[in-house]
Amino acid sequence: GQNIDQPTEMTATEGAIVQINCTYQTSGFNGLFWYQQHAGEAPTFLSYNVLDGLEEKGRFSSFLSRSKGYSYLLLKELQMKDSASYLCAVWDSNYQLIWGAGTKLIIKP
Amino acid sequence: GAVVSQHPSRVICKSGTSVKIECRSLDFQATTMFWYRQFPKQSLMLMATSNEGSKATYEQGVEKDKFLINHASLTLSTLTVTSAHPEDSSFYICSAQQGEVGYTFGSGTRLTVV
Numbered sequence: 001g002q003n004i005d006q007p008t009e010m011t012a013t014e015g016a017i018v019q020i021n022c023t024y025q026t027s028g029f030n031g032l033f034w035y036q037q038h039a040g041e042a043p044t045f046l047s048y049n050v051l052d053g054l055e056e057k058g059r060f061s062s063f064l065s066r067s068k069g070y071s072y073l074l075l076k077e078l079q080m081k082d083s084a085s086y087l088c089a090v091w092d093s094n095y096q097l098i099w100g101a102g103t104k105l106i107i108k109p
Numbered sequence: 110g111a112v113v114s115q116h117p118s119r120v121i122c123k124s125g126t127s128v129k130i131e132c133r134s135l136d137f138q139a140t141t142m143f144w145y146r147q148f149p150k151q152s153l154m155l156m157a158t159s160n161e162g163s164k165a166t167y168e169q170g171v172e173k174d175k176f177l178i179n180h181a182s183l184t185l186s187t188l189t190v191t192s193a194h195p196e197d198s199s200f201y202i203c204s205a206q207q208g209e210v211g212y213t214f215g216s217g218t219r220l221t222v223v
Contacts, residue, residue, distance in 0.1 A: 042214040043214055044214070087153070097155065099154075
């Protein structure tokens with residue numbers, strides 16, 4: 001079966017750095033997405049990785065290793081507004097989006 | 110950037126009635142739109158894939174006669190929850206593929222059936 005694993009919950013301190021990991025086992029791979037979702041709202045797109053390596057976008061970076069079936073989202077200079085759920089999703093060989101359950105990130109002052 | 114407008118944002122309906130949710134791509138054409146539902150503290154679950162001009166493709170376990178999807182134009186897809194029951198209360202979200210990668214999501218509809 002297809003499976004995406006990410007931690008259920010993480011806690012970090014304002015101003016610090018946090019890394020949210022995601023591992024996947026899917027039938028084929030056409031890219032990996034990270035989304036941010038605040039409570040009660042729709043997800044917003046953060047990043048897309050299809051090649052190995054690190055993609056940096058301001059305070060957020062996303063890394064992919066296809067051989068390891070692994071990705072992480074790195075958030076720097078954490079702000080209180082970064083408190084949200086972070087969803088990892090993979091495009092399989094049929095371009096179906098397989099969603100992880102999400103990681104709830106709690107930022108403490 | 111691309112915008113997907115979803116309406117209504119919140120709806121409360123009586124058990125047994127039907128509710129229609131609209132999803133519009135405002136500045137791009139969306140050949141394919143996706144409908145998801147999300148229960149509290151759970152991940153998004155794909156309900157169906159809506160293709161313009163053809164029948165929607167439903168995921169296993171989703172009742173096509175209960176969740177009617179119509180994608181009559183390149184900018185509009187609708188989801189109608191027919192004969193709604195309290196267990197249908199959920200957060201429904203549409204999304205459209207924009208460009209080669211990335212999805213733009215609607216703002217979601219919180220449905221409460223009483």
